[in-house]
Amino acid sequence: MAKVSKNAKVGKRGAADGGKNHVKIVVSERDPKTGAYVYKEKMVHKDKLEETLKSF
Secondary structure: OOOOOOOOOOOOHHHHHHHHHEEEEEEEEEOOOOOOEEEEEEEEEHHHHHHHHHHO
């Protein structure tokens, strides 16, 4: 039986194509108590982008 390199892309198809379909959303809000900016980050699938932006 032959060994497969850990860097080989064979057998990793499920993990490789999943990351390209996600988007990172960063929304800045101002904290009313301190006046400092607070950043909210969220990873969302690109098909649900509009729904997520409406909820912020």
